[in-house]
Amino acid sequence: MSDSPETRSPSSDEDRRGFLTKLCLGLSALIGAMITLPGVGFVLAPVFARPKQAWRKLGKLDEYEVGKTVSVEFKDTIDQPWAGVTALSGAWLRRVSENEFIAFSINCRHLGCPVNWVEDASLFMCPCHGGVYYEDGEVAAGPPPEPLARYTVRVKDGFVEIETSSVPLTTNDQV
Amino acid sequence: MTMLGKIWNWIDDRSGFSDVVMPMLEHVVPRDARWWYVFGSATLCAFIIQVLTGVALAMVYVPGGDAAYESLVYITNDATLGYLVRGMHYYGATAMVMLAVIHMTQVFLHASYKYPREMNWMSGVVLLFVVLGMAFTGQLLRWDANGVWSVMVAAEMAARVPFVGGYISQFLMGGETVGGSTLSRFFAIHVFILPGLIFAGVGLHLWLILRHGISEMPKADQPVDPETYKEQYEGRLEKTGVPFWPIAAWRDVVFSTIMVAVILGCAIFVGPPSLGPAPNPANIHANPMPDWYFWWYFAVLSMLPPELETYVILGMPILGAIGLFIVPMLSNRGHRAPSKRPWAVATVIVGATAFVVLTIYGYRKPWSPDFDVKPLPPEVVRSDDPNIQHGAVLLRDKGCLYCHNVDGFGGYRGPELSVIGDRLDRGELVIRINNGGYNMPSFASSLTAEELSQMVDFLLTRTDHPSAETEEKSSDEPPRGQQ
Numbered sequence: 001m002s003d004s005p006e007t008r009s010p011s012s013d014e015d016r017r018g019f020l021t022k023l024c025l026g027l028s029a030l031i032g033a034m035i036t037l038p039g040v041g042f043v044l045a046p047v048f049a050r051p052k053q054a055w056r057k058l059g060k061l062d063e064y065e066v067g068k069t070v071s072v073e074f075k076d077t078i079d080q081p082w083a084g085v086t087a088l089s090g091a092w093l094r095r096v097s098e099n100e101f102i103a104f105s106i107n108c109r110h111l112g113c114p115v116n117w118v119e120d121a122s123l124f125m126c127p128c129h130g131g132v133y134y135e136d137g138e139v140a141a142g143p144p145p146e147p148l149a150r151y152t153v154r155v156k157d158g159f160v161e162i163e164t165s166s167v168p169l170t171t172n173d174q175v
Numbered sequence: 176m177t178m179l180g181k182i183w184n185w186i187d188d189r190s191g192f193s194d195v196v197m198p199m200l201e202h203v204v205p206r207d208a209r210w211w212y213v214f215g216s217a218t219l220c221a222f223i224i225q226v227l228t229g230v231a232l233a234m235v236y237v238p239g240g241d242a243a244y245e246s247l248v249y250i251t252n253d254a255t256l257g258y259l260v261r262g263m264h265y266y267g268a269t270a271m272v273m274l275a276v277i278h279m280t281q282v283f284l285h286a287s288y289k290y291p292r293e294m295n296w297m298s299g300v301v302l303l304f305v306v307l308g309m310a311f312t313g314q315l316l317r318w319d320a321n322g323v324w325s326v327m328v329a330a331e332m333a334a335r336v337p338f339v340g341g342y343i344s345q346f347l348m349g350g351e352t353v354g355g356s357t358l359s360r361f362f363a364i365h366v367f368i369l370p371g372l373i374f375a376g377v378g379l380h381l382w383l384i385l386r387h388g389i390s391e392m393p394k395a396d397q398p399v400d401p402e403t404y405k406e407q408y409e410g411r412l413e414k415t416g417v418p419f420w421p422i423a424a425w426r427d428v429v430f431s432t433i434m435v436a437v438i439l440g441c442a443i444f445v446g447p448p449s450l451g452p453a454p455n456p457a458n459i460h461a462n463p464m465p466d467w468y469f470w471w472y473f474a475v476l477s478m479l480p481p482e483l484e485t486y487v488i489l490g491m492p493i494l495g496a497i498g499l500f501i502v503p504m505l506s507n508r509g510h511r512a513p514s515k516r517p518w519a520v521a522t523v524i525v526g527a528t529a530f531v532v533l534t535i536y537g538y539r540k541p542w543s544p545d546f547d548v549k550p551l552p553p554e555v556v557r558s559d560d561p562n563i564q565h566g567a568v569l570l571r572d573k574g575c576l577y578c579h580n581v582d583g584f585g586g587y588r589g590p591e592l593s594v595i596g597d598r599l600d601r602g603e604l605v606i607r608i609n610n611g612g613y614n615m616p617s618f619a620s621s622l623t624a625e626e627l628s629q630m631v632d633f634l635l636t637r638t639d640h641p642s643a644e645t646e647e648k649s650s651d652e653p654p655r656g657q658q
């Protein structure tokens with residue numbers, strides 16, 4: 001304690017206190033920023049990453065019957081080895097003609113539950129809240145606000161390939 | 176003095192247990208604080224169960240998309256006592272949600288949130304929502320097909336937030352799809368973030384109880400007046416109060432003992448919820464369903480007209496939270512006795528009824544197509560005519576029975592068809608099936624003319640007058656209104 005109270009006027013004491021308060025608060029804010037910002041950036045990074053896409057082989061062209069709608073599985077673009085089986089995505093694939101395919105996302109456009117293809121009725125039905133879609137993906141009944149989303153499909157070197165994409169959020173186009 | 180006594184004295188002196196903690200435990204509480212008051216401490220006790228069993232589970236559970244499911248299978252089937260610990264964690268969660276809600280209802284009915292305990296209530300409301308968040312994230316950590324699809328639903332809901340919704344759901348999923356990062360995120364939220372908030376919230380909540388004292392049982396002749404309340408409260412406590420420990424605390428302890436015993440009993444005899452199929456997001460044969468305390472919300476979501484949906488999905492939790500939070504700001508003085516507060520009583524009754532009704536509704540899921548319907552048995556078909564018989568088969572194959580019920584067979588989404596032959600004639604049925612209608616798809620493109628007529632033939636046999644079975648309804652009878 002070098003300065004004794006008598007040697008300093010009350011006002012300079014107040015100044016000093018004020019300064020030290022500001023110093024402490026300022027430095028604390030700095031500490032806080034230094035601690036949190038890297039973590040926040042780390043956690044938020046996936047939100048701002050550009051969507052990745054990749055083509056995935058589904059199977060040989062001749063494995064698919066014209067007019068049939070079948071469920072297919074493929075690995076999405078996530079390359080984390082620890083995703084395991086959760087790196088898979090599914091789709092409903094229909095061979096429309098010799099060289100034309102359509103692939104529907106299995107996610108119901110209502111709240112994302114997996115829709116089922118009911119062959120005899122030619123309908124996609126959702127188990128969650130009763131959404132129903134026609135074979136072209138248009139809404140037939142229930143709460144879904146939009147037709148089923150589609151994946152891009154192509155035929156290359158005798159293989160059917162599908163282009164991965166993100167989960168079709170109903171309001172994707174709003175952001 | 177014995178050795179043990181000496182050790183205790185040392186600990187007591189250095190820690191201040193007798194000086195600081197004991198007086199807190201012995202703070203004076205109203206004498207009439209009886210069995211009504213045990214729910215808060217029981218909620219805390221349930222939280223302690225959750226922490227202990229949760230820590231235990233986390234020592235084996237692997238929070239990774241590839242291995243979480245396998246580790247849970249191991250915990251449930253192979254690990255020593257794993258079945259029990261998982262069961263306790265599950266029933267503890269149920270207990271915590273239930274007790275928090277009961278505790279809150281009691282506080283609301285007795286208006287204990289009024290002056291000076293407004294902040295007790297507000298911190299409690301925040302805690303309630305954190306607890307619900309724990310329940311929800313915990314369900315995802317089960318990481319079976321149901322868990323994975325619940326993330327998907329959560330992401331879709333979050334995506335409805337205007338402007339930033341897409342970002343929020345990508346944040347939840349940790350990317351564009353549900354995969355490796357997703358589970359890790361929910362794990363971190365479930366074991367670090369939310370429990371941290373609960374610890375802090377409980378600390379504040381308890382501190383506020385010590386600061387303002389436990390409220391008395393409401394009396395009709397003792398309305399709260401902030402000017403005089405504290406003085407009168409202190410005065411009454413001085414005359415009739417009793418130390419919390421152990422005179423009032425014994426009831427809390429007895430109730431918590433029973434609660435823990437029930438949880439343990441359920442874990443032993445009923446066991447943890449069974450794991451669904453493996454979490455393959457490409458598996459379309461999943462039937463996502465939340466844990467029971469969210470069934471009511473599930474029911475609400477399926478009954479809403481699409482235009483309102485976004486507002487409800489986002490508005491209900493937010494308005495609910497704000498509404499509850501500001502209760503003490505709306506009125507923090509005046510009567511506390513339920514007999515003087517009919518609106519409060521009515522609110523509780525309406526809320527509880529709505530919860531029960533919607534929960535039952537959510538469980539039955541009458542709005543969902545029933546994919547497992549069996550073909551109609553001969554005693555229901557009641558006909559030798561192959562045409563009609565085939566019509567009955569078609570009714571199932573074409574999915575009609577998923578939604579419509581015939582004599583107890585089939586789903587409940589659409590109107591029942593048991594006596595449809597009395598309501599609609601051939602022409603009307605054909606139009607109905609071909610064109611569809613409100614919430615019914617059109618089947619024009621998926622039925623041949625022959626199939627259609629067989630189906631209609633069968634439907635026309637569905638009447639109240641079995642004698643007229645195969646006869647067509649006479650066309651001069653005016654058609655009755657369609658459902």
Ligand code: FES
Pocket residue numbers: 108109110111112113126127128129130131142143144
């Ligand atoms: S998620 Fe498909 S109807 Fe709700």
